[in-house]
Amino acid sequence: RSSIARLVLPAVVVCGGCQGPQSALSPAGEGAEQIAALFWAMAIGAGMIWLIVIGLAVYVLRIAPYPHDTRSSRQWVIGGGVVVPTLLLTILLMFGLAILPALVRPAPGGSLHVEAVGVRWWWRIIYPTPDGGSFELANEVRLPAGEPVQFDLRSADVIHGFWIPSLGGKVDMIPGRQTRLTLWPTTVGTYRGVCAEYCGASHAKMAFDVVVMPRAEFDTWLRQQAQDAVDPSGSEARRGSEVFLKSGCGACHSVRGTPADGSIAPDLTHLGSRRSLAAGSLENSPDNLRRWITDPQSIKPMAVMPGFHTLSDADLASLIAYLQGLE
Numbered sequence: 001r002s003s004i005a006r007l008v009l010p011a012v013v014v015c016g017g018c019q020g021p022q023s024a025l026s027p028a029g030e031g032a033e034q035i036a037a038l039f040w041a042m043a044i045g046a047g048m049i050w051l052i053v054i055g056l057a058v059y060v061l062r063i064a065p066y067p068h069d070t071r072s073s074r075q076w077v078i079g080g081g082v083v084v085p086t087l088l089l090t091i092l093l094m095f096g097l098a099i100l101p102a103l104v105r106p107a108p109g110g111s112l113h114v115e116a117v118g119v120r121w122w123w124r125i126i127y128p129t130p131d132g133g134s135f136e137l138a139n140e141v142r143l144p145a146g147e148p149v150q151f152d153l154r155s156a157d158v159i160h161g162f163w164i165p166s167l168g169g170k171v172d173m174i175p176g177r178q179t180r181l182t183l184w185p186t187t188v189g190t191y192r193g194v195c196a197e198y199c200g201a202s203h204a205k206m207a208f209d210v211v212v213m214p215r216a217e218f219d220t221w222l223r224q225q226a227q228d229a230v231d232p233s234g235s236e237a238r239r240g241s242e243v244f245l246k247s248g249c250g251a252c253h254s255v256r257g258t259p260a261d262g263s264i265a266p267d268l269t270h271l272g273s274r275r276s277l278a279a280g281s282l283e284n285s286p287d288n289l290r291r292w293i294t295d296p297q298s299i300k301p302m303a304v305m306p307g308f309h310t311l312s313d314a315d316l317a318s319l320i321a322y323l324q325g326l327e
């Protein structure tokens with residue numbers, strides 16, 4: 001039984017990567033479809049080359065009469081070692097070159113432009129508003145289905161890699177430069193973006209949520225996110241807004257429409273509406289928010305955010321009520 005398990009387990013592990021919100025092999029966008037097709041072509045081509053080479057090796061070592069006659073040996077070497085692999089690799093190269101233009105195709109004029117800045121270890125996301133302005137959020141990207149979007153990519157510190165495997169290829173974010181990526185999401189759903197360049201201690205904790213939604217829903221979301229924060233409702237949340245300012249949170253974080261206007265940390269204006277906390281590390285819930293505020297280092301090693309473990313339980317509860325109410 002254990003030998004069967006040994007055979008099955010690697011297959012399960014390998015195929016586990018084929019599904020889910022972060023898989024290049026379950027594409028939900030045009031670029032990702034091309035990449036998945038290329039992957040399968042490469043896998044099948046490589047499998048064929050492996051079978052041919054191993055088949056010939058087995059033939060020579062176990063089946064062919066010995067001693068080998070020199071002329072037929074030379075034919076096997078030229079045929080199996082040069083002609084067949086060259087043919088197969090040329091076919092794969094042509095296939096790869098044929099789909100390349102589709103991957104680097106620029107977004108047509110008038111497409112949605114989203115700016116993304118990689119920061120150790122989170123994502124600053126900037127959307128344009130219909131009136132020509134812009135607003136900022138963090139660690140969440142929402143896109144209308146069936147329309148191209150151009151990402152303008154920058155880095156605030158070191159090289160990061162912007163990658164939404166389900167939607168398309170990855171592009172590096174390089175300090176001092178602006179790079180671009182066009183995506184063509186086709187399927188409504190929730191996906192996961194990740195940082196694809198090692199960037200320090202919490203590289204693995206640098207993810208973001210990607211929600212592809214119908215155009216009308218997207219417009220509603222964009223209008224709502226562009227607005228300033230709503231005033232806290234209820235005495236607990238109102239008290240929390242005072243704790244927020246008194247504790248100095250506003251020196252680093254912004255909550256639009258309030259005195260909190262810090263710019264070095266994620267914008268929290270609509271934190272309550274976000275799917276996750278700490279750049280995709282935790283589900284957005286009051287308990288997780290408490291964990292994050294009191295001991296961020298245990299969740300994201302070397303994060304800039306200090307732990308506020310000195311807050312009283314009452315202050316902490318009010319603060320959480322206020323932040324979760326920012327929808």
Ligand code: CUA
Nearest residue numbers: 160195197199
């Ligand atoms: Cu940013 Cu790895």
